[in-house]
Amino acid sequence: MMKFPRAATALSAMALAAAPALAQPKADYPHKPIVLVVPQPAGGAADQFARPFGQALSQRLGQPVVIDNRPGANGNIAAAYVARNQPADGYTVFFGSVSTLAVNPHLYKATGFDALKDFQPITLTNQTPNVLVVGAGTPYKTVADVVAAAKKEPGTLSFGSAGNGNTMHLTGLQFEAKTGTRLIHVPYKGGPAALNDVMGGQIPMMFHNLSAVLGPEKGGRVRVLAVADTQRSRLLPNVPTMAEAGAPGVVQLAWSGMLVRSGTPAPVVERLHREMVAILKEPAFRKPLEEQGFDVLSSTPEAFAERLKADHAAMGEVIKAGNVKID
Template sequence: MVKPLKSALALPVIATVLALGALPAIAQTGYPQKPIVLVVPQPAGGAADQFARPFGAALSQRLGQPVIIENRPGANGNIAAAYVAHNLPADGYTIFYGSVSTLAVNPHLYKSTGFDPLKDFQPITLTNQTPNVLVVGAGTPYKSVAEVVAAAKKAPGTLSFGSAGNGNTMHLTGLQFEAKTGTSLVHVPYKGGPAALTDVMGGQIPMMFHNLSAVLAQEKAGRVRVLAVADTHRSKLLPEVPTMTEAGAPGVVQLAWSGMLVRSGTPTPIVERLHKEMTAILDTPAFRKPLEEQGFDVLSSTPREFTERLKADYAAMGEVIKAGNVQID
């Protein structure tokens, strides 16, 4: 028969048991202990990639572990979002680079996206936003929004514009433009913004509504012309280019935001660590400057602020899509 421990000996044993019970929480403070994957739901070379790669490199330096960029394009980001939401553990070793298109627009367009943006993800911080712009090929005759509107009204249903796909914010900006200018355009969806922009430059389609960050280099090279910015103020990078309102399309405003998220259920200490390191990167002038020169408006937020913006835009985009009767083919 085993004799009961004396009280003087029992206290260290109890302390040891309690300490063992707390090991998971202690272990979390050692995060990360292996490489992290940053999933980007767009093709390599696109606007998202232009931001994600330098961000991943900076995050790697701060965390002391490699941050691997994994491009998973397709279905306006649904493929990547569903992959992160349901196929990977909620342990902070997979980060999703989400956007307004994937998280606030897609759920209203698809019968099933494979994920719930408000339940499956834990927002960490917004990272950037960029306005959409009306961009035309250098070979087109259009020098202003007024000329585009005149051409569209002269031959309704013939002037086309490209986008990264049905329901993408580029497409929705086009719908706003039609509604505010009283025009009827032909939407040509592509599998990603880069492909559409290539055809604008090549003359296969005359124009598109694209992210400023994605077209700025091509505008400077003379391959395209930016006619207007879908924002409430002019861009400091193209101060001579008017806003849509100034150019004759009042109320056409579309800011494409992006941010970093992890799976819901990720331990709070890990979310807090990621938020601390990510916002430190985003608030660093040396990181911000080169990206702002490319057209990104770099910003940061608290997880709560990001969540509130996601919910607000989720509701707003739902109304736009319903009013425009937008459907996925």
């Protein structure tokens, strides 16, 4: 029988003892603050969701969650920052949206990221339908009023949006296609700026997220004429769907979700998914956000990846059909 020196035997034993630790290098995750990158300015719809979410995640993980607002280029700046400048270690989380991940790749020659390859989806977090909203000072009381005005003088009625290719813009394109109208698109550098001009009378209308217009609607500064969804909103039960209002086929749900860099270790993704889903299912977290118009939801990473892939293809078709280009 072959004998090994005692020193070699001791080293072998040490290696075997260390093996489990080497197999699970992320067992201490997280051991430092986590950054949640939000592609909208402070106060925007995404920021309004991200801040309470970050606070809840911090409590569950036992580490600070820092909100990093990086607006610009319809989310491209924030997405490229995460995809190109941050390590795949789970300490930088991206709050992505359908606009940035499914729309932008078809609009920009160089986004700085690959939406389908550079990110590991964790969970969807929320969605909200777009709505047709008009200023309180306009004469429009129904979708039929808007359509009649647009057809009376084609190419004169304008609508605002958060920028070229944003889902607000694409909803407007759907509206034109389904109603046989021709509108003037006025792109802004963000949804809040466009909504301010709707309320101020500088532009007559826009297709905005329901969550962003509830406050102004309750204050009487705007009127919501229709919801771009297949069913009415529980928050505005008297407002018809686009189909009910005479514009069938105009459906646009703006979703958001949490992602990390592709290549992030599986144990980290699993931990984040477990904690995030627990937050999203907590009534105390859901209720105030649902009152603001968010439809809070959760998903598996696989289901989120499939939705991203499907919407990436669908938005590409809409953009091609509408010949949408970045000015």
